[in-house]
Amino acid sequence: MDLKYSVLCLIIPPPPKCPCSLVLEVVTMAMIPLLALAGLLFCVFRLKYAKGRIPPGAHPLPGPKCYPIVGRVHDVPTKASWLKFYEWSKEYGPIYQTEIFGTVHVWISSEEVAHDLLSRRAAIYSDRPQIPNLPDNRTKGEYLALSDTWKRQRKLANQLMMANASLHDYPTKERDRFLYLFSTDPSQYREFIEQFTSRTVARLTWGSPHSAQRLRVTTAGLLVTISPAGALPNVISWLMYLPTFLSPWKQEESARHAMEAELLNDNVKYAHDRIEDGTVQPSFIHTFIENASLPGGNSDYIEEVEASYVIGQMAIAGALTIGSPIQSFLLAMLHYPEWQRKLQSEIDRVCDGACPQWEDREKLPMLRAVVKEIIRWRPPVPTGIPHAIEQDDVYNGYFIPAGATVHALEWAMTRDEKTYPNADAFNPARWLEPEYPTYKEPLTVHPKLNGFSQFGFGRRTCQGIPLVEQDLYLAMGGLAWAFDIRKKRREDGSEVPVHWNDYTPLLIAKPVPFEFDAVARSEETKGLLRRMWESGKGDDDREQEDKVLRQELHCNVCGKGNDTKKKEMGVDTPVVDDALSDRGSDTSGPTNSATESVFSLGHSDSDACEIEHFGLSR
């Protein structure tokens, strides 16, 4: 409970209670132990039932000894849980199981086993588990669940991606805008990166970046909702049976869900309005609406409201993920300056002093190798996105019960020394030189992201790879072209240390903040960056630009005007409104406990500040 509230309660006695609320309180108090007991019995029953089904000759999977009911929950750290699961894989092998509160979790740490099960036996390994804190994720059809639904929805997502395969010039425009903003204040790197990824995907999905900030808020909330380290019911699953009035998690999720629904509806309406006034821009929603009106078009098998969720999930997935490798890139450049120099010299030679464009990609294998190596070195989804198995199965003599949650442990796969010698080192050469097992020709095509283990297995693989590839290539290429990224130095000349592998704990892991200097590589670059912002900014940036030029920035919530902000930053640089939020990477969340939540409704000043900045009220 809030400390201020507890203190207030001591000073001011609460008002006398009405009989109705007393009855409610008594019923509530009586229900909690009953629900707890029912939950525990349910867990015991599920596990006993699963064990009773092991066919003759098969054995349970190896794994750490599990205690009744809780399993090994006490052993799983809230921070960097993937390191613990990786440690167990070294002890118990490439496939092992743990139990947590009645659910069997199967952990796969070898690509070969993942392909054997998730790809070759995809017919029974392609379901998604229920997310306890998102209880209707499997039934409602909003989050790609249940086989008929996800097959239909994936088909639509593929069609929309193919119809917009060029991605138009959205990634380039947004990259150009991002580089300039970054040059104004590199310490706001998380904010500017999140703006870049959410604006790009908002343009691609809805034809305009105007709702990118709302997308970030609802996405931050969804990440907490679905992450094991985000909301307690995801660990203690029987908490999902608490009625809404007793469950703060359900209350938060339903507020977030309402905001998400509003965002999706607004964007569909926006597309219809722009079609009507003749100013529509290419996007997934536009493709859907256009096709739906054709005979045999999309509306024959999918309704607009369902399509708005398919498209919305693409927007959410895009806003959630791509920022992680861009931040990891900055971290890698600080630890491996020699690779920064090599990358810069490839870009300078091939592009003749210009910023790399998507059309240059065939001639820039090192840049593509850096992109892929960043994802290998610091996997953005280190524990993978779980599948669920629909029928009992036996693999190499081991029994895997129906309903088990199956995790492709991406972190462990990237540490496999046979495939990635000296796996802890950031080494793009492993994709470029024939002596490495991962080398593949021709270098005009390889390395590329398609087919990489880090985007999943079987029928549920990531559907956003073309966008990831282009966004990362442009952002990392642009940063290397424009800046020298260096460790910060204190007044006495000593270096400010930068962490090596300290990442946020939610499903999408991002580096915790670190300090660095980013210096434009030449005076000419500075001028070019300003001109690139001019071409990258959208109509919606006019207001922001006015503020930049007039230096009239002001934070509505914390009350800090531009002077205060400039003083804090110690510089005389223009900043934009968005940049005032101190929660740039909150899609990954600062939590280090399963009970702390990034998205605690109205709980912290910075939440309130962000919501106000984004023009939201809940």
Ligand code: HEM
């Ligand atoms: C660095 C960026 C990204 C990474 C590392 C990543 C990784 C993943 C992984 C591991 C999965 C689960 C695969 C499986 O279950 O086997 C997944 C699913 C998915 N991704 Fe991505 N992703 C990224 C970006 C994106 C983007 C930009 C989009 C959309 C524009 C996207 C759309 C999706 C969708 C829709 C699914 C769900 C597919 C399903 O459930 O059938 N992802 N992604």
